[in-house]
Amino acid sequence: MDLEVKIPAALASECGGARTITVAAPEAATLGDVLAAIETSHPRLGRRLRDEAGQLRRFVNVYIGDDECRRLKGLATPVGPDDPIQILPSIAGG
């Protein structure tokens, strides 16, 4: 299935400036599957989002609808074609 993922301006150059990309994910996909697909199609964007162990980076938030994935099941959260997925970094530091 194809899913649309919104990309933040801070990472848009990794997908040619696009603010939304379409990701081909398997049926019954999880958010982890979606991020793995992004890493395949856009390797540098993928590693900006997750470390080499596949964990979401600390300052990267991924919303499914109105819920940040950590409040759901994290990378194991199921996603469907109608779920709006949005990546939003929460930049921190003084």
Add this chain to the structure above:
Amino acid sequence: MAYLVLIGTRKGLFTATSPDRRTWQLSGPVILDDDGFTAVAEIYAIGTDPATGRILVGAATWFGPSVWRSDDAAATWSEPQKAPMAFPQDLPYRPLDFSETAGIDQPESDQTNTVKRIWQIAFGPGDRVWAGVEPTSLWTSDDGGQTFTFNRALWDHPEHTTWASGAGGPAVHTIVPDPADPRALTVAISSGGIYQTADDGRTWNGITKGITVDYEPDAAPESGQCIHKVTRDADGTLYVQSHGPAYRSTRPDGGWINISENLPTDFGFAIVAHPTEAGTVMAWPISESMERTPAEKHIGPWRSDDAGQTWRPWQAGLPTEAYFGGVLRDGACTDGATEPGWYFGTRCGDVWAASETDGTWHTVAAHLPDVLCVRAMETA
């Protein structure tokens, strides 16, 4: 001939150029990536290759660590698509504490080995590049810094159980190639010790015995010492600034000689050898370890021309009022010229340069963010 200084700070990379090492033109923060977030990246590691002019920068960003490369004197930068270094996922997890978390990406999982920061980048012969990384590990690249291979032999060294974390994190922070032998290398770990290989990293020999500590019951352990920096002079003598005294040795397996006796304090981080004159070395003493400010509140290095037997301050041109910003372990360097320029930057964000022929320190930059590392090179 012109000169380029690269300044890695807590918030971004800065560059400065000069035709004469007296007057400097500052630029920055340099945007390494295409989106701009590296303007505030922590720049712990800068490597320069005098043979090719190549520059590699290790940056810790909100979106993880990476390595950027320039082949045109810092005018343009590129970054590999895939992560330049990644721990093998079948590597058993080794918990290592790290206490400074300001602003950089940190993993959410505490059960996996992941690259946190790149602390050191050093060029070897050919396309060989070495990188020292947090958590404590050494990496090798043979494609000019595009991809790095994890050195398992050092990671598995039996003494690793004596390694711990300094305030900045557990890391291989110093890499000293041997210009006469591409298979030989010296690395230093804080805290952990000094290790040498003579076979291109296949086996490692701890050479820290004889360096004393005052923070453990055993004042003279075999390993585990907090080594702040190691430098090598033109004859191959190693100089060490440890958490305690500074030392030198011509045969580290034969012991170390304390060279702090004539320094104002025995504590400090940066120590840099002259690139062509054996026995000339500079140190930046810091007041006793509870204070961590420049010795006697005077900013500037102390210089020895007799391998650390005698020292004298070199402060011409530097501020004379009390100064509270120390020089971190990679905050000082030379430009490698035959008549070298010396450079250092402080935690107050000031950077100075002086040449052997001039003898006076000149301002390269002022009021930058906290300076983490400084590297300089001649350019055409």
